[in-house]
Amino acid sequence: MNPQAVDWAAIPGPKWYRPEDIVKAFDDLLGSASSDRDEGYGIRSALGNDHAGTLYPAAVAGTDLLLEVIADHPGLPRRIALCVLLDWWGCFQPEPGFESYTGQEGETIDVIAAIVERVGRAAGTLRAIAERDPDTRGLIRELITAHSHGWTVADPTAHLLA
Numbered sequence: 001m002n003p004q005a006v007d008w009a010a011i012p013g014p015k016w017y018r019p020e021d022i023v024k025a026f027d028d029l030l031g032s033a034s035s036d037r038d039e040g041y042g043i044r045s046a047l048g049n050d051h052a053g054t055l056y057p058a059a060v061a062g063t064d065l066l067l068e069v070i071a072d073h074p075g076l077p078r079r080i081a082l083c084v085l086l087d088w089w090g091c092f093q094p095e096p097g098f099e100s101y102t103g104q105e106g107e108t109i110d111v112i113a114a115i116v117e118r119v120g121r122a123a124g125t126l127r128a129i130a131e132r133d134p135d136t137r138g139l140i141r142e143l144i145t146a147h148s149h150g151w152t153v154a155d156p157t158a159h160l161l162a
Helices: 020-032 041-046 058-072 076-088 113-123 123-132 139-149
Strands: 099-100 108-110
Touching: 020 041, 020 058, 020 076, 041 058, 058 076, 058 113, 058 123, 076 139, 099 139, 108 113, 113 123, 113 139, 123 139
Parallel strands: none
Antiparallel strands: 099 108
16 A cells, blocks of 8 residues: 555544645655654654544554555664554554544444554564564564554553562
């Protein structure tokens, strides 16, 4: 899926949703050459409110694109795409009032359920990449583990209570 092939303006969002920023954010992601700054900020901000920890409905199509970046663009773009998904996972919630939306075919799409479903469908591809890419193996395993627990944040102190 090409970011320019998506009709981002047709996807609903709050008044501060700027669909025109999404293609540039993906272009910047694919052109990432160094990790001197937070390269994922552009994606997180275009597909959600990074400061509020919320996702816009566009994050669903954005997830498809992030998974394609992970599959097809090794190196820093793959790492950044994985980090964006991990940043979102269980920590971000849909923008209030935009928890679901009506898709182009009239179906109701739940933002979180759709993201979880897409990552689940990509699990086999992710595992194959982890086998051949030691630089992102840990991030991929972390995403697959997070997916297996659902959209919840693992409690880092849980082992202390056992």
